Amino acid sequence: MVVHGKKTRRGGKTSPLWLVDWSDSEHEDFLWACEAAGVEARVLRGAALGTSVGKRWHGLRSRTTYVSLALRGLHEADGAPLVAWQPLVGALVGLLRRRPRPRLLVLNPLINPAVSSISQWILLRGVARADRVLFFSAGALEDGVSLGLERERLRFVPLGVKTTGIWSPPTGNYFLAVGRALRDWATLAKAAEGLDCEVRVVGPVNLPEPGSLKILPQMERTQLLELMRGARAIVVPLVATRRSTGQLTVLDGISVGRAVVTTRAPAVEDYVSPGAGILVPPGDPVALRDALLRLSNPTLAAQMGKTALESAQGVFSLQRFVAEVDREARSM
Numbered sequence: 001m002v003v004h005g006k007k008t009r010r011g012g013k014t015s016p017l018w019l020v021d022w023s024d025s026e027h028e029d030f031l032w033a034c035e036a037a038g039v040e041a042r043v044l045r046g047a048a049l050g051t052s053v054g055k056r057w058h059g060l061r062s063r064t065t066y067v068s069l070a071l072r073g074l075h076e077a078d079g080a081p082l083v084a085w086q087p088l089v090g091a092l093v094g095l096l097r098r099r100p101r102p103r104l105l106v107l108n109p110l111i112n113p114a115v116s117s118i119s120q121w122i123l124l125r126g127v128a129r130a131d132r133v134l135f136f137s138a139g140a141l142e143d144g145v146s147l148g149l150e151r152e153r154l155r156f157v158p159l160g161v162k163t164t165g166i167w168s169p170p171t172g173n174y175f176l177a178v179g180r181a182l183r184d185w186a187t188l189a190k191a192a193e194g195l196d197c198e199v200r201v202v203g204p205v206n207l208p209e210p211g212s213l214k215i216l217p218q219m220e221r222t223q224l225l226e227l228m229r230g231a232r233a234i235v236v237p238l239v240a241t242r243r244s245t246g247q248l249t250v251l252d253g254i255s256v257g258r259a260v261v262t263t264r265a266p267a268v269e270d271y272v273s274p275g276a277g278i279l280v281p282p283g284d285p286v287a288l289r290d291a292l293l294r295l296s297n298p299t300l301a302a303q304m305g306k307t308a309l310e311s312a313q314g315v316f317s318l319q320r321f322v323a324e325v326d327r328e329a330r331s332m
Contacts, residue, residue: 014078017073017077018083019085020085037322041083041326046065046068047061062088066089074102077101081131082105087107087108104132105134106133106134111144112243113143133154133155137247139242157324163255164229169298169302170229174198174232175197175199176233176235178249182239187283188285189207191288192212199213199214201214202218232295233277234259236261241265246263257308257309258308259304260278262279263282264281264282273315275307
């Protein structure tokens with residue numbers, strides 16, 4: 001269960017306090033996962049920031065939220081370990097706290113060995129003071145080690161997702177590509193030329209040369225998941241990068257029982273189970289087109305979709321993720 005603002009104990013240990021900035025729907029999923037996993041946790045929520053991503057004032061709004069969450073977490077920890085869902089909040093807690101209390105676990109800091117910036121320097125300094133850092137991909141963990149984080153404090157814990165529970169076949173004759181950051185729309189446009197299945201895109205406001213891609217307007221998450229259910233498969237075309245991106249789209253795709261075609265990258269390759277999707281090289285329209293042609297076959301698409309849903313209900317389940325994070329937090 002989740003307890004708001006109340007200290008609880010299990011096995012003699014205080015329940016972790018999660019510092020989050022997620023939406024109401026994400027919070028409801030978290031409540032469900034805690035109940036399913038038998039986990040007790042406290043939650044401090046800041047303003048949901050997803051609605052302002054891409055807006056001019058997002059930076060100011062997010063910084064205010066992060067500072068507020070960090071200070072509130074330090075004030076209200078009351079002996080509990082802190083779990084920072086937003087890594088910048090965790091970095092601030094790491095820089096502001098008087099070690100060794102409160103204990104601090106930071107989730108998935110977005111670091112990039114190819115980038116040198118003040119913001120990344122601050123993030124690394126704060127995260128280096130955490131008791132435990134959980135990365136959502138094995139590749140990101142190795143990047144953290146290369147940037148000076150102590151390996152013994154790091155763990156790879158796959159992110160999880162809540163599933164629909166029952167598999168159903170696609171109802172539409174289209175592929176659905178989703179996302180904004182670090183997407184390779186140009187390669188997808190080339191791969192989509194002449195396909196019998198339409199390729200729909202949700203994410204970019206506009207594309208200079210969309211080709212045959214059909215650009216759809218932004219929509220609420222419930223509408224997006226419904227659109228995913230109708231798709232033959234989900235496509236996540238990424239540029240060559242080591243930065244974590246695309247994981248949430250892959251998880252959403254498998255959560256509704258759809259195969260995923262994605263560019264091979266450290267952030268997503270841990271989430272495409274054998275038989276549940278196809279990984280292609282970056283910037284290769286021929287390989288991407290071949291993957292789409294294969295999944296144009298309804299039988300193969302259905303087979304991979306069922307395998308994808310099974311992985312979302314098992315190794316990538318949200319209740320497994322919550323339980324594993326809770327266990328790590330209590331073990332510090």
